[in-house]
Amino acid sequence: AQSVTQLDSQVPVFEEAPVELRCNYSSSVSVYLFWYVQYPNQGLQLLLKYLSGSTLVESINGFEAEFNKSQTSFHLRKPSVHISDTAEYFCAVSDVGSNYKLTFGKGTLLTVNP
Amino acid sequence: NAGVTQTPKFRILKIGQSMTLQCTQDMNHNYMYWYRQDPGMGLKLIYYSVGAGITDKGEVPNGYNVSRSTTEDFPLRLELAAPSQTSVYFCASSGKNSGTGESPLHFGNGTRLTVT
Numbered sequence: 001a002q003s004v005t006q007l008d009s010q011v012p013v014f015e016e017a018p019v020e021l022r023c024n025y026s027s028s029v030s031v032y033l034f035w036y037v038q039y040p041n042q043g044l045q046l047l048l049k050y051l052s053g054s055t056l057v058e059s060i061n062g063f064e065a066e067f068n069k070s071q072t073s074f075h076l077r078k079p080s081v082h083i084s085d086t087a088e089y090f091c092a093v094s095d096v097g098s099n100y101k102l103t104f105g106k107g108t109l110l111t112v113n114p
Numbered sequence: 115n116a117g118v119t120q121t122p123k124f125r126i127l128k129i130g131q132s133m134t135l136q137c138t139q140d141m142n143h144n145y146m147y148w149y150r151q152d153p154g155m156g157l158k159l160i161y162y163s164v165g166a167g168i169t170d171k172g173e174v175p176n177g178y179n180v181s182r183s184t185t186e187d188f189p190l191r192l193e194l195a196a197p198s199q200t201s202v203y204f205c206a207s208s209g210k211n212s213g214t215g216e217s218p219l220h221f222g223n224g225t226r227l228t229v230t
Contacts, residue, residue, distance in 0.1 A: 009154060032213065032214070032215045034215070041223065041224075042221075042223055043220075043221025043222050043223050043224055044157075044204070044206075044219065044221045045218075045221065046218035046219065049218075094212075094213030094214070094215075095213075099213075100211045100213030100214045101213055102159075102212050102213040102219075104156045105156055106154055107154075107156050
């Protein structure tokens, strides 16, 4: 069975500072990895995903995540955050070929302060 | 472009009452899902459907029922509300199995339910 661990439940940072949101997973098979973002009072939306190929994937709003197979991690980073990045971020994993069941982590609340 | 629409936005129920949470999507998606979100617990899958007439249990189905008579609609029924069902409920849809990465989940804005 797969599981997802988001190591920090809350991450407060100042505007224009760099941020890293950590995600580790466990699975006995190959995985696909996702980051979803939830802005206040909204549903989740896909931020970025890793399926195969380059281990570094990027979103359109400056976030990036790197798949590290040896460390079973998929950490999300941004070099300079904005107030508008304040949201909850969810890491998710699916087992390749095992009906692709999607499992979410517990979420990390990123709060960007002025 | 409505996407996934959930009603109501808020509801307070007394213990033992029943209600139906409505969900409709206008993207002609085959896959639909119901999740509950509790603080600090992430999202838990309640039920899902891969097409009209087909439903299956997720992680936490007890106390809930669903039906999928049309592609567009996927209502969630609570028969005997309990305090443990206090949560935020999200409906989502995807064109294909969301875990394959071919089609992301599209979420509604949620229904906040309180059972007292």
